[in-house]
Amino acid sequence: MSEPLRITAAGDHFVLPGLIARAVADEVGEQAVEIRELTLGWPLEPFGPVAEVTEASDAEEELIGALSGAEVLVTQMGPVTERVLAASPSLRLVVVCRGGPVNVNLEAAKAHDVRVCFTPGRNAAATAEFTVGLLLAALRRIPQAHHLLAGQGSWEGAAYYTYENSGLELEDLPVGLVGYGAVGSRVARVLCAFGAQVMVHDPYVRGEIHGLRVPFLDDLLRRSRVITLHARLTEETRGLIGARELALLPPGAVVVNAARGPLLDEEALCDALESGRLSAAALDTYAREPVPADSRLLGLAERVVMTPHLGGASRAVAEKAARIAAEEVGRWLRGEPPAHCLT
Template identity: 80%
Template sequence: MRVVAAGDHFVLPSLITRAVEHEVGRAEVRELRLGWPLEPFGPVAEVQEASDAEDEMIEALSGAQVLVTQMGPVTERVLAACPDLKLVVVCRGGPVNVNLDAAKRRDVRVCFAPGRNAAATAEFTVAMMLAALRRIPQAHDPLARQGSWEGATYYTYEQSGLELEDLSVGLVGYGAVGSRVARVLCAFGARVMVYDPYVHGEIHGLRVTSLDELLRRSQVITLHAR
């Protein structure tokens, strides 16, 4: 089996290779490094959010049956030039860089990874919440300029910010990201409220029945709906 690991400067090709070998044992893996994020992604032919690298993909995929990629453009042209390809694995939340209709016509299966970045996004959400509530950027400024907080207004009531504990936080959306945010906020002692009409069963926090109610009762609101 020949595999192409078309990574980039974030999802390294070597990481893909190690993951493939961990799952299937030794395999013939050809590595290709695309330009993102040092080079921007965008529309390529008929697909979205891809690196502009059709020629590089066609060359790397010669004789390969499997492609694992994050930003590689899997366009009509690429698929037509790679008749041996049988499986495309997109290691991101959605296969927006793949022409799904063209893949289906050629009997090429496409897999992707919903929620792959859910933990990272949830952590960053809570980090930004803490930065805003506790005024961390403003607290850093006197440290950077004078090396201490001596004489800083950061100690005043008006400037010291709010604590997450006992704060009313409303979540719009309780999917892969929202559910993790709720779990972390509950650990901080926040009063978590959730509005998501598509989710049933047990949740972390209090379920509210309308968006208007959530907006009315929340001091902080975080959005996790597409």
């Protein structure tokens, strides 16, 4: 009988190491693996740059200890640095439970003959649902009304029932989606079910879509009472929606961003909100995270719905990430081509 595959499940308080261990055992069989579990601090402890990698838990020593003799690492926030790789000569496969392996030194992994896989799509449904939730909250002033009643004990919500201050409803509302990937396409389907007039701008998507395709971004902006952002963050899309673009929106429009903060020029957004050009915004991602204490957004609570990057925070996301990672481990063990691999 061959020796079991030695795996380190370096989870955290979201993608639990136990979730990873169970998913791997279900995929390849409990007798085929020996799993060591390690719990890293995120999200109770913030991630950040660690040595030469970004967005990782500061836990090189702990990870090196847990990787002793391990051939496979499955992790979300483990710092897979040159130092960690050099100290783990048995390691052959790293699977990152995220949409991209930003916590892995890919050049060093290649030099050490370590294959690196990741788990795209794990949070698409959760982020799409959260986006629609943000949109509804902004349109109907739900957080403001909640604060008035639950925070102040006041039933005096009459101002929100005046014509000028009452919210918009999704039925027949022109809503423009900037980007139509895994998240945007789900948002489009949901908004169509609400009866919204869905329009989509994405120059990279071909084939049928839910809604009306609009080839030019400026045209989409001019026609949309609401825009939601779903584009990838690249050098081309950084600052995609700035002062010029916001000025193209109809007066009283609403902007929603649960994709990437730098897609949107926050200073221009604040200017448009303060001037009354925009009626509301809903944000889950920001140019700087955490949001600085002096951010102008914090002074616009009456017009802005803000959440601290929680779009992917669902139990299903953690479970999907563990399952997709386990499937990659199974493919590697069986000698099959990986589904999502960079090295």
